[in-house]
Amino acid sequence: AQTVTQSQPEMSVQEAETVTLSCTYDTSExxxxxxxxxxxxxxxxxxxxxxEAYKQQNATENRFSVNFxxxxxxxxxxxxxSQLGDTAMYFCAFMKHQxxxxxxxxxxxxxxxxxx
Amino acid sequence: SAVISQKPSRDICQRGxxxxxxxxxxxxxxxxxxxxxQPGQSLTLIATANQGSEATYESGFVIDKFPIxxxxxxxxxxxxxxxxxxxxxxxxxxVGTGGTGELFFGEGSRLTxx
Numbered sequence: 374a375q376t377v378t379q380s381q382p383e384m385s386v387q388e389a390e391t392v393t394l395s396c397t398y399d400t401s402e403x404x405x406x407x408x409x410x411x412x413x414x415x416x417x418x419x420x421x422x423x424x425e426a427y428k429q430q431n432a433t434e435n436r437f438s439v440n441f442x443x444x445x446x447x448x449x450x451x452x453x454x455s456q457l458g459d460t461a462m463y464f465c466a467f468m469k470h471q472x473x474x475x476x477x478x479x480x481x482x483x484x485x486x487x488x489x
Numbered sequence: 490s491a492v493i494s495q496k497p498s499r500d501i502c503q504r505g506x507x508x509x510x511x512x513x514x515x516x517x518x519x520x521x522x523x524x525x526x527q528p529g530q531s532l533t534l535i536a537t538a539n540q541g542s543e544a545t546y547e548s549g550f551v552i553d554k555f556p557i558x559x560x561x562x563x564x565x566x567x568x569x570x571x572x573x574x575x576x577x578x579x580x581x582x583x584v585g586t587g588g589t590g591e592l593f594f595g596e597g598s599r600l601t602x603x
Contacts, residue, residue, distance in 0.1 A: 406590040418594035420530075425590075464531060467510060468590050475524055477583075477592055479531045 375400045376488075377469050379480035386455045393440075394450045394483045404470035407441065407448045408477070413461040420436030421463070423447065426470070455487045472482050491516055491584050493595035500548035501601045502572055509568045510598045512582030517562035522592070523555070527578045536581075538565040572602045 376399045386392035398407070409421040424432045424441050431439050435451045450457055465480040492515040502508050512521065521538040536544040536557055544557035559565040569576050582595040 402496050408591070410594075414598070416581075416597040418581065420591055420593075422589060463556060465490075468592075470590065478531070479533075481531045 375402075375469070375478045377465050377467050377480035379465055379483050381483045382481070383484045383486070384453070385486040385488055388455055388457060390455055391451060391453045392455055392485065394452075394463055394465075396448045396450070396480055398446050398448065398467050398470065398480075400446070400469075402416050402469055406470060407439075408424065408449075408466040408468070409437070409439070409450045409465060410464045410479075411459075411461045412464065412482075413458075418464075422450065427471040436466070453486075457487050457489060459485060460487045461485060491518060491586060491593045493582055493584060493593060495582050495595035495598050497598055499599040499601075501603060503603055504573055506572055507568055507570045508600060509566050510580055510582075512565045512567070512595055514563045514584050515560045516588055517595070519562070520592075521559060521565045522540040522583040523557060523565070523593075525578045526581060526597070535567070537551065538567075543590065557581060565595065571601065572600075574602045575599065577602045596603045600603075 378397045405426045407424045410420050411419045422434045438451045440449045441466045443486050463480045466477040494513045496597045523535040524532040526532045534547050535550045536546040538559040540559045556568045579597040579599050581597040583592045585592050
């Protein structure tokens with residue numbers, strides 16, 4: 374079974390500063406995807422960034438980047454130049470890289486507050 | 490990408506009644522999923538909605554309680570049957586297009602059971 378752990382229930386960061394959200398996971402799979410999703414108060418789950426396990430290079434999307442450590446089963450999210458609109462719940466998620474198994478396993482989430 | 494519409498957006502229901510939530514996608518998709526998000530919690534997969542066959546339920550979820558239909562590749566419904574206050578949650582429809590592994594989500598249906 375896959376498990377995803379987010380050890381930081383809440384975090385805060387000053388506007389324009391950098392914050393890192395932690396995520397670890399446990400799996401016996403070798404091929405898989407990892408994701409960070411953002412859920413603002415509107416409830417819409419929005420994909421922030423994705424990483425394919427076979428890629429060694431860390432994914433980057435504008436101000437968002439990850440530190441993927443496959444051996445350590447760690448997948449942290451770094452948000453640079455934090456903006457007020459980044460305030461949301463952030464969920465780390467795992468998906469097997471397997472046909473017909475495209476469901477996501479989610480962590481418990483980290484509530485991020487960006488302080489003006 | 491995919492645009493997903495869920496109805497209703499929210500509802501307040503009485504104990505013992507049933508509610509059906511609809512999920513409409515703007516394109517044909519292979520994978521459709523239903524998730525539950527209890528207050529302050531993470532998302533838990535209820536079932537995979539299979540087109541033309543019975544849904545595949547995760548451990549702890551049964552068809553009698555959460556019947557699911559998927560008549561075509563763009564539409565699915567989830568019914569929450571014989572509701573109790575413990576069923577108060579956000580129910581989210583999600584679809585996968587298969588290529589990138591990414592799932593797209595609807596805005597969710599917030600259900601409150603009194």
